[in-house]
Amino acid sequence: MPPRPDPGAPRPVLRTLRAPDGPAAHRVCAVHPGALASGEWSAVAGRLPEGTAFDLLDLGNVPEFLAAALDARAPVVPVTDLAARCLDELAAAGAVAEPFTLVGWSFGGVVAFEMAARLDAAGNGAAVRDLVLLDSIAPVPAFKRTDELLEPAMLLDWFAMYLAAKRGRPLTLGLTLGLTAGERRRVAAPEDGLPQVLEAAVAQGVLPPGTELAGLRKLYAAYQGGLSRNNRSTAPYEPAPLDRALTLVKPAGSLLPASGDLGWSGLSGLPVRQVDVPGDHYTMLRDPEAVGVLSGLLAGSAVA
Amino acid sequence: MQRVTAEEAQSWLVEKLAIRLEVEPSEIDVDRYFDEFDLDSTEALILAGELEKWLGFELEATALWYHPTIAALSEHIAEENARHAAAA
Numbered sequence: 001m002p003p004r005p006d007p008g009a010p011r012p013v014l015r016t017l018r019a020p021d022g023p024a025a026h027r028v029c030a031v032h033p034g035a036l037a038s039g040e041w042s043a044v045a046g047r048l049p050e051g052t053a054f055d056l057l058d059l060g061n062v063p064e065f066l067a068a069a070l071d072a073r074a075p076v077v078p079v080t081d082l083a084a085r086c087l088d089e090l091a092a093a094g095a096v097a098e099p100f101t102l103v104g105w106s107f108g109g110v111v112a113f114e115m116a117a118r119l120d121a122a123g124n125g126a127a128v129r130d131l132v133l134l135d136s137i138a139p140v141p142a143f144k145r146t147d148e149l150l151e152p153a154m155l156l157d158w159f160a161m162y163l164a165a166k167r168g169r170p171l172t173l174g175l176t177l178g179l180t181a182g183e184r185r186r187v188a189a190p191e192d193g194l195p196q197v198l199e200a201a202v203a204q205g206v207l208p209p210g211t212e213l214a215g216l217r218k219l220y221a222a223y224q225g226g227l228s229r230n231n232r233s234t235a236p237y238e239p240a241p242l243d244r245a246l247t248l249v250k251p252a253g254s255l256l257p258a259s260g261d262l263g264w265s266g267l268s269g270l271p272v273r274q275v276d277v278p279g280d281h282y283t284m285l286r287d288p289e290a291v292g293v294l295s296g297l298l299a300g301s302a303v304a
Numbered sequence: 305m306q307r308v309t310a311e312e313a314q315s316w317l318v319e320k321l322a323i324r325l326e327v328e329p330s331e332i333d334v335d336r337y338f339d340e341f342d343l344d345s346t347e348a349l350i351l352a353g354e355l356e357k358w359l360g361f362e363l364e365a366t367a368l369w370y371h372p373t374i375a376a377l378s379e380h381i382a383e384e385n386a387r388h389a390a391a392a
Contacts, residue, residue, distance in 0.1 A: 166344065166346045208323070208324065210323065212350075212353070212357065214353045214357035215350030215353035215354040215357075216350060216353070217353055218349050218350065218352055218353025218354075218356065219350050219353065222349055
């Protein structure tokens with residue numbers, strides 16, 4: 001039997017998903033917060049023009065950030081620390097010498113914003129040619145949520161969306177569809193809705209028959225742990241607006257579909273450019289049409 | 305808390321994995337690494353939740369790292385079960 005990897009051994013935070021044969025004509029750097037496998041970026045990376053380099057910063061491989069998802073009592077990892085770590089990784093790899101496109105998915109967009117802020121503050125803002133946020137919620141007071149303020153019915157919708165994406169099958173959750181705002185508020189806790197999620201998931205072939213509620217509860221706990229960890233990191237982070245253009249890519253099934261630019265206009269002195277794509281929060285990196293739009297954006301062809 | 309031997313834990317894991325993978329239990333190699341089975345992270349977590357319900361206690365998050373096969377995990381489960389029973 002070959003030896004197992006040491007679980008305590010550090011895993012690389014910076015990985016190259018795509019390297020051109022010669023010098024890179026353009027470089028893209030993506031910040032990935034976990035929840036989905038980092039390989040989800042492969043479709044976008046694969047559609048970029050020849051000569052484009054694609055580097056991935058996987059926050060899931062930052063040990064203290066991973067630990068904070070597994071244990072709610074673990075110390076909060078500040079957004080500023082994560083951004084500093086990412087910039088150190090890029091600098092060590094010589095990846096900030098030429099202007100690059102910086103993109104972050106979900107919470108990764110918040111870290112990407114802070115990376116750009118730090119480069120701006122250091123007088124090196126020109127290193128980031130474009131800053132692209134993929135359904136990231138802005139770290140502004142109107143959009144920050146502690147765990148207690150997250151509506152249980154909304155969390156169930158998000159979890160169902162996540163489960164469907166992970167299983168690669170659509171899942172319609174009748175539990176909260178068609179409820180009025182008042183009825184949604186009366187869903188006491190997300191855990192109370194898990195039996196209905198299980199029933200729908202098994203009926204629609206998303207989970208195999210015989211799947212037990214205890215198993216789904218474990219999966220939900222892991223999902224909620226990551227979400228809560230991201231919210232705890234975001235809570236104390238109070239960035240100032242940047243004098244740079246932001247592009248927000250918002251899928252049809254956004255985390256907050258009715259919330260405009262997700263608060264980003266509060267963090268830029270320039271108008272936020274919003275690009276709508278098909279798919280949802282968890283499928284936007286693999287939906288063929290969304291991937292086409294994203295690869296065009298990141299390659300720079302659609303950036304004014 | 306029920307007492308669980310390594311053999312019983314192994315039988316439980318083999319049966320559950322066989323159902324998930326739609327194969328006969330005899331086709332499950334107990335010395336194969338968990339991550340070599342065709343099991344995604346969602347299924348692994350669901351299986352872990354079902355296992356913990358059956359055992360009546362939670363396994364530590366690193367259990368699968370240090371005990372990466374059905375045979376090794378079953379031995380660990382039996383030891384943890386005895387420890388929990390002794391502490392009860």
